[in-house]
Amino acid sequence: MLWALNGTAPMTLPEPHALSTLLVHAGREDFDALGVHAPPIDLSSTYPVRDLAAGTASFDALVAGAARAENPIYARLHNPTVARVEQAMARLEGADAAVAFASGMAALTAVLLAAKARGGHVLAVRPLYGTADHLLASGLLGIETEFVEAGAIAARRRPDTALVLIETPANPTLDLVDIDAVVAAAGPVPVLVDSTFATPVLQRPIARGARYVLHSATKFLGGHGDVVAGIVACGEAEATALRSIRAATGALLHPLAAFLLHRGLPTLALRVERAQANAGVLARRLAEHPAVTRCCYPGLGTVRNAHLLGTQLAGPGSLLAFELAGGHAAAAAVMRAVRLCTPAVSLGSVDTLIQHPAGLTHRVLAGDEQRRHGITPGLMRLSVGIEDVEDLWRDLKAALQSIPFSR
Numbered sequence: 001m002l003w004a005l006n007g008t009a010p011m012t013l014p015e016p017h018a019l020s021t022l023l024v025h026a027g028r029e030d031f032d033a034l035g036v037h038a039p040p041i042d043l044s045s046t047y048p049v050r051d052l053a054a055g056t057a058s059f060d061a062l063v064a065g066a067a068r069a070e071n072p073i074y075a076r077l078h079n080p081t082v083a084r085v086e087q088a089m090a091r092l093e094g095a096d097a098a099v100a101f102a103s104g105m106a107a108l109t110a111v112l113l114a115a116k117a118r119g120g121h122v123l124a125v126r127p128l129y130g131t132a133d134h135l136l137a138s139g140l141l142g143i144e145t146e147f148v149e150a151g152a153i154a155a156r157r158r159p160d161t162a163l164v165l166i167e168t169p170a171n172p173t174l175d176l177v178d179i180d181a182v183v184a185a186a187g188p189v190p191v192l193v194d195s196t197f198a199t200p201v202l203q204r205p206i207a208r209g210a211r212y213v214l215h216s217a218t219k220f221l222g223g224h225g226d227v228v229a230g231i232v233a234c235g236e237a238e239a240t241a242l243r244s245i246r247a248a249t250g251a252l253l254h255p256l257a258a259f260l261l262h263r264g265l266p267t268l269a270l271r272v273e274r275a276q277a278n279a280g281v282l283a284r285r286l287a288e289h290p291a292v293t294r295c296c297y298p299g300l301g302t303v304r305n306a307h308l309l310g311t312q313l314a315g316p317g318s319l320l321a322f323e324l325a326g327g328h329a330a331a332a333a334v335m336r337a338v339r340l341c342t343p344a345v346s347l348g349s350v351d352t353l354i355q356h357p358a359g360l361t362h363r364v365l366a367g368d369e370q371r372r373h374g375i376t377p378g379l380m381r382l383s384v385g386i387e388d389v390e391d392l393w394r395d396l397k398a399a400l401q402s403i404p405f406s407r
């Protein structure tokens with residue numbers, strides 16, 4: 001039985017491996033014992049319990065947040081297909097464990113609920129992903145969030161501060177936040193790094209003292225525009241709390257989505273490297289284009305804390321933001337004009353996506369908050385894909401020339 005093997009096999013690779021090897025092999029450690037070459041998809045919603053005493057023990061363990069038990073009991077408590085991609089992500093982030101959720105927002109919600117149980121005051125550094133900002137600012141979860149500059153964390157820490165939350169590179173301006181400095185300022189308070197833009201290929205926050213690493217796996221980890229998922233890598237104690245919350249709230253990753261996520265991981269480094277090479281070329285050309293007044297890209301040094309490139313952040317990545325002289329109307333015209341680039345929200349897909357943060361992803365921020373964090377009416381965010389870079393440039397150049405404000 002698959003679950004029995006999965007529950008008892010030592011799920012670790014025998015020795016340390018380079019990231020590119022882990023991307024291909026992590027979470028697949030039980031394949032040999034199973035006699036398979038691809039992850040089995042277990043779609044069971046429930047599992048037979050023949051031995052009631054053993055079933056009760058498994059139930060108790062899973063509800064309390066155990067990573068696995070002899071019997072999965074019920075799909076809201078455990079799923080072996082999901083557990084494999086969790087194991088892979090833990091290895092990739094250098095963490096004890098990882099916990100997968102139905103989306104990035106479900107993952108963040110679980111971390112915030114865990115923080116609420118520990119005190120309920122959260123310090124967060126803007127800019128953040130628009131919906132994350134909205135969830136924190138709305139008070140919906142009964143958490144008190146204080147938005148602070150990274151430099152003010154130590155001064156604003158309180159006895160009931162349960163979490164410090166940062167996003168680096170930040171969405172949509174690509175500003176970088178110094179993880180080492182934030183971890184030092186947070187002291188005993190756990191730090192969560194939303195590392196969605198970086199992926200484990202470019203950044204490893206756990207090694208810098210972060211307690212949680214969050215990914216919207218919808219983006220680079222899935223990578224093909226067909227999965228919505230969230231994942232948190234963290235220590236075993238934190239993971240136990242998150243699994244217990246997930247069992248209670250039900251924000252599960254479906255095994256088919258987990259399979260697709262796991263399916264995409266082996267090519268993650270290749271995708272990130274190719275998209276990053278394309279982005280470097282496009283960033284330089286956009287910065288020089290007469291319709292563009294600024295181009296934010298870590299590789300151009302045009303973002304906050306760009307000096308962290310090469311240390312904290314191994315490469316500049318494939319996201320960039322650029323400001324159009326023609327403002328909102330010019331951005332709307334570009335959305336209409338692109339043919340090869342997809343005018344859509346989301347990012348980290350194999351295809352190039354372009355969108356308007358003020359009108360879409362960061363719409364939920366108040367206008368003055370948008371402006372204060374550089375989300376201007378003419379700002380566009382480009383998530384560069386793995387297409388041929390000259391084809392992409394031709395499309396972007398034509399779109400920029402079509403706008404009424406081009407010179």
Ligand SMILES: *Cc1c(COP(=O)(O)O)cnc(C)c1O
Binds near residue numbers: 215
């Ligand atoms: C998309 C995104 C999220 C939210 O993830 P979903 O999977 O859409 O719920 C959180 N943080 C960042 C940086 C994102 O880009």
